[in-house]
Amino acid sequence: MIPVLLIVIPLVTGLVGFLIKNEGNARGWSLLSSIVTLIVALWGLSLAKTSPLLAANVEWLPDLGSRFAVGLDGLSKILVLLTAVCFPLIFIATWRDQYKKAWNFYALMLLSQAGLIGVFVATDALLFYFFWELALIPVYFLCSQWGGERRIQATFKFFIYTFVGSLLMLVGIIWLYWQTADHSFSMESFYALRTKLSGADQTWVFWLLFVAFAIKMPIWPLHTWQPETYEQSPTATTMVLSAIMVKMGLFGVIRWLVPVVPVGSWAWGDTVSGACIIGMVYASLVAIKQDDLKRLIAYSSIAHVGLMCLAIFATTESGLQGVMIQLFNHGINILGMWIVVDLIERQFGTRKISELGGLAQKAPALAILLVVVALANVALPLTNAFVGEFLLFSGVFTSTATQYSVVFTVVAALTIILGAVYTLNMIQRVFYGNTNSLTEKGVDIKMNEKLVLGAIVVLIIVIGVYPKPVLAMTKETTDFLLSxxxxKL
Amino acid sequence: MNSILLSAIWGIVMMFSGVFTQNKTIIRYTAIVGLVALLAGNCADMIGYHVAIDVHKMLNYDEFGMLGNAIAFVSTLLLVLVSGRDMERVGHNLAEYFALIFFVLCGVAIVTSFNTLLMLFLGIEIISIPLYILTGSDKRNLKSNEAALKYFLMGSFSTGLMLLGIALLYGASQNGTFFIDDLWTGGPAVATRPMFMAGLLLLLVSMGFKVSAAPFHFWTPDVYDGAPTVFTSFMATIVKVSIFIGFVRLFEDGFGESRDRWQIFVAIITAATLFIGNITAVFQQSVKRMLAYSSIAQAGFMLLALLALNAVSRQGMLLYAAVYGVATIGIFAVLIRMKDYTFEGFNGLAKKQPVLAATLTIFLLSLAGIPLTGGFFAKYYMLAAVVESGHFMWLVIFAVLCAAVSVYYYFRVIQAMYFKDGEGSTETEPGVGFKGMLVVLAAVVVVLGVWPQVLLGLLAKFPYTW
Incomplete structure (x- = not known):
């Protein structure tokens, strides 16, 4: 019931939103809708896990063996929570952004939220695929319509990239479907496949699915769409893309790949981990050299997501728990970073680090809030990312799934240092030093932005100090997935 | 039987209606009445009310063919409703155009339910000859003339090949038979005869020509481009998918048992069709030509049904026929109204004609196979059918990669309409009726995309007894 509501509320309000031909009303309407979604999500989270309200399963396509099956387990909960929290924050933070035909913009944002939640709650593979594509379409229009100068090419590249991946995944899903004993797309039937499929089959079908997820995350060398798309998209959409949409890839791996074809995952684990490591180091190095704030954050995101993917393939409890909590943390932290970028861009009309400087004098509140977010980005203790990354690293280090665990840990840990270099460097050059003619006119942030950044900072510190409730929420799912x-064959 | 009789009779009625009245509206409504009657006749046939004529097993009515008919008739009806006015602009002989369309539908009804190769040949000819005329119906346009001549020459050649193939199969079969379900009598001994294989391949080539499968597709872009756009729409949708239904019937009933021997040829043709259709479409500047190549590419996807030949592929074929037909009719309907047929001609259309742009987007998304549109399930069924058969996984992967390429050219239109500034507009302001019809078509596409069961459920619902 609740998962259905979570999909239906943004879907219906989004469709209605197309008809509200007034910018202010549309904005308020979408904020209202996202807050209602958040309340429903929190209600869902507060229920006992046996509650019948947390799942729904009705007939959809009987001939195909596909049902409209949705449910909330630990993994879904954490991502639904992330989605539900992020959207109101995004709407509030970008309250002052101006869009042409804003009602269409907000309506599409809500539709993308419906798609995203659908992806996270689907427990039927075909339904999952359905939402997976649906989440993409509104984002495609959002980026192409309201983005920067080279938006059309950039978004198109993004779309083609992900579409190729999705279609390969579709072939994989169809193939798995015919292998299931009862010809069904249900998660249980898919999970039962692992004992039935031969090792050889698992190893090739692994790639069909993994490519789709790797493109979405993105994992090196399939990441090339990302910096450009982030740079060209309107910031509100970039927030959705990087805070929530990249999680679709990680979610896909955790829910639909590693438990379904564990032998394939194990066989290719080292290859994937190698790609993650290369991507992390590469992205961190590139981030250091970036002058555009959006591109810098885009590359830093590649590094962080790479670490999470690495930990999934480590197949340890602490690693997987780390991924779960980090899914949430990374979304919140990067959202904070984007909000700052959005503020800077709106005020000064530029994102070039070299053109900024000395902002802390003009906007002290912003500087303080940003520093906390940035410290979380480099995983300083007491911040939420510390908890996450600590678990991730300890998971990778103690992994028995690979013989290179030490190498992986050491190289991956390098990226923490590199991360500190580019993050602190960015803060120093944008916020400290002397003001220039451009930043001279800077003013401090407004109430709504303070509110959002404040909320993010509170979340960062609360989870950093007391992560137990989050970890407890996902514990059971983690154990289930690990089993x-x-x-092994 | 109802539909064959009704379409032939109504064709004659239409022909004579031109003698009695020059009023185009009356003629158009006569045609619409005829199509509704045809559809009703077909539905009556589906639930068991039909004219009893002993056809000596030459025709075989089953729910697959009946549903195929129904899809063809509904699509034609939609085409006439949405683009009927544009037919009037092609030339003076509106009544004759409708007469020809009804004769084509008569051929369609035969091709979807033939049981002997002779009926197949008759059906294909009854479809083809009116089409040659319709292609050239824009008499003063050189391109239309050229297209008609080209189509006629190539078409006759492929008909010749078909006849030769039928003759060879007749000779190869054990007792000398045209009945497709008797061809296999005698078992593998028959199928190993070179004559059998040669006949089969000739039929494959000539049918491949009719559905514009590569490498027999060369006529398609020129003919589709040259023909008046309404008739291109008719050819690319109703005619093509009906012949496909006959194609599947022929290979399933006639050659199903010997599939090991010919599947590889079909696989190669499919791969070539997908590749050539999609890659060439990318380079087109005219939307009409792009749609011609896209219809080749879509034919490649439908050929997957021929490769799999199982229950899933039958369902998929019907769904594909309906979804592809409706979406393409919608796109062509908008295209006819456009001032400029190039991609640039669509620049900025969304500002001036939001309804047209929005519905066109749904049609294009459907052709690209995006979920929530019928195109997704159509493609899904085709892929699932081949995956179920367990062979040709490489072709499935190749097909999805080609589908990804198709996004490029379909989305070019969407980009032009929504994200580019320009003066793209229609020749005249489209009426409310036209917009309403487009919305209906789009609704059909979306309904089939969420709940394909509404159509496919019918397959099981009407067990046909003759």
């Missing part, structure tokens, strides 16, 4: 992943 599926630790299957």
């Amino acid at each position: 599926k992943m630790n299957y």
